[in-house]
Amino acid sequence: MAAENLYDIWARRNPEWENHFEETLLRPFTDYGVGSSELTTAKGKTFGAGYELYIYAFFVGLYADKKRELVGDTKGFGQPIQYWGNLDYKKFRKAYPKLREYIFTALVAKTEELDLIALEKGEITDRKAVDYLINTMEQYANYGFHAIEEKMKDNSNYFYKHTGFLAMILDLLVPMSNSSDVEIEEL
């Protein structure tokens, strides 16, 4: 009988990403590699810890419903998912631990390979089940990272505007929410 929650096992993981995003995205937009997160404001970075851009990239992939296999060298963050969004050390920011649960539910919903009945019967291990979830997460995020890069190729200044990151998300949701990207572009 498994004593642990699937969520807890998942939250102890460090999802991976393709190494090259460190130079092209994580360093320019986050404190990744800086060491101290105190410097965010002074350095004018958009996000704090590296995982914040990862979460963003994940949602881009999720809303586009497009996955992309990771290729080449990969690496993870220093903090496993269970600490994402706690922000205990950060001034002027608000913690968002609940977001982890939503990510988890999205993964459960979107991971077709995961046979829940088989898991419940013990035919596959919880570790294997979480492997599937993490795989979905990584592939969505990987698609998201590539999409961000593409967007930057078209317009290198796109994400340096206040509205850049929000607009990309809203654009993906146009069919769902009928929100107009023109409206936000004007700001």
Added chain:
Amino acid sequence: MNIKEITIENFRSYYGTNTMKFKDGLVLFLGDNGDGKTTFFEALEWLFDTSITNIDSRFISEKKIAELPEFESDTLRVSMTFEHDGEKIVEKSFSFSKEQNGEIKTDNFQFKGFYDDGVQRSPIQGGTLLDRCFEAAIRKYCLFKGEENLNVFNNPTALNYLIETFSNIRQFDPYYTGDDDKPGFTDFAEDQSNKAFEKAMKSDKQNSQRERELSSDLDRLRRKLDDTRKRLKNNRDNATTYSTKLEDLENSKEASTLLKGINERLKSLYDKKIKIEGYINEDYTIKLLDEMWILCGFSQIFREYQEKATAFSKEKRKQEDEDKKKKGKEEAYQEISQSLKDGIVPLSIYVPDEKTMQEMIEDEFCKVCGREAKQGTDAYNFMVDKLNELLKSQQPKKEKEEAPLFQNNFAKELEQKRISLENNQEELNNLTNTIRERIEFNKARKAEVKTMQDSIDAEEYVKKKLLAQNDNLTEEQLINAYQNISNWWEYRKDAEKQIVILEKEEKEIENELTDVQKKYDELAKDSVANTYCKIHAVLSKIQKSFKDAKEKNTQDFLSLLEEKANQYLEKLNIDGFYGIIRILKTDDGSAKIVLQDKNDRFIPKANQALETTMYMSVLFAISDLTTIKRDNDYPLIFDAPTSSFTEGKKVDDFYTVISDIKKQCIIFTKSFLIDDANGHKVVNYDKIKSLKGTVYRMEKQRPFDDKDLSTIQTVITPIK
């Protein structure tokens, strides 16, 4: 040092021997233009000049030359008796003689000094004695010719000279200068230890690749920082220059009331604009996470999860039932299936939960289907059975004879997660509206700001026009002036914008540099260079301490100077407006004396009298500080310092205050002279009466030929 007596012999208009006695406090020499005030002052300047052997025949009294028979000689002499740890005399002289053709020859230059060694009067070289008792550094702040030379900080090196001479800052020189060309010990030690550290790092083969990268980064960042600081300095200079120009212009305008109105409106507009800007929050990216805006499209996905989790739970229960059935556990199967129609899968035993079930049984009402379930009815019994089944499931399981179909219970976890997140559904569905509202709100505030900015631009346009119009210019000049002002405005705005950007950039580069330096230092940790790194860190800290202490010392000195100057300024301006003196140290190390009001606003064009008083206050303050530093007092000698003062109460008050200051203050002035019935200048004795101190009248002996210099002779008469 206190001057006791001055003798001037055959120096320009001072024919023959003229001796004046001096007391403490104020000594006034009253004389009209050409009466010999400046000549007296120049005689003193000549005496105090220890740098050269200056025999200049133009100094010789024309009257004496005219009277001197051929082949006869006489002497030009200026001597001063003074008190400075005992009585001392300094005397400068040379002889002159008339040759056959009337030519004047000079020789026998002497610069003598005498001091009382307690037993007898001993001779000493005059220059040496002066440099000992009245050193050049002090003399620089003691003799002032004319009103326009009172600003002692009008050359770039003056402040440094003052600080270096009279503060304790020189004591830092052996330890810290911050100057690469003349390093102090800590500069040298920091530099050498850094070189040693970098050398050790370079020789460490293990880290050579990374070392090269980091040290190239360090070089690049240092150059960048240097460049940014230079640009920052240029922009600061520009901002100051154009601000001063515009302020000067503003203050010189007659239309000051109109300007005042415009400025008030501008201030209010700026204040409003800043307030509205404060409401604008465009941290959209941060809100994506902190406010979970990123979930704005999540509803559909959450529905998928709900369906999947429910389907999973249902499928599990179905299989469980089938399994039970299959394994012949008919009893349990019957219990459930009897109460439901064939083929319908019952709800999970956790739904509704234990408390809800108990509540419904107590109320005899099924709150799931919304119907009564009185005791004894099938519905009531169904609820009781369901609760019992739930309670039974919570009991510790008896050892099973057989393995259960499902070893895990993740279904429960997923169900619970579903239920708990369903509570936030409304908020989630509303996110799109929240985002839209925030964007609309910011948009509206921005529109307001834009309106404010338009009004500001309009006011500024009127202001520029007004400034240009009031200079009595022709239309063409007017257009040019307007263009100039507009340009200054733009230049200042550009410079101010640049300053903000560059300050941010400077901070960023500094942070980056610190990061890279940290990495560089860390690289040393496992190598032989570690010891060098530590030594450098320590020496660097020591250097910084010296730097900070030196800056503090300078600042303390300037604060003290300011404080004292303001005390004098207050005394010297009895009832008029006077402001606050500030001594501002500029980036290039020079200083500016400025007046501010108590709200820290500059008073750019103080009237000349106020400006003079301000400079004199600073001079008195400097004199106080030199007194403290040298443990001795020094006289202040001014030639015509108050020529811009309008005669009357202001002048009287000014001298009354100075006569109260306990300082020997020798002033040559034409104040206190009035015209008599013949148009001749005479002393206004009524006014003199109230002054404390010594007063001499100096005037040209009558009669004289105003076209013949050899008839001019200054006569000095003590009158008080």
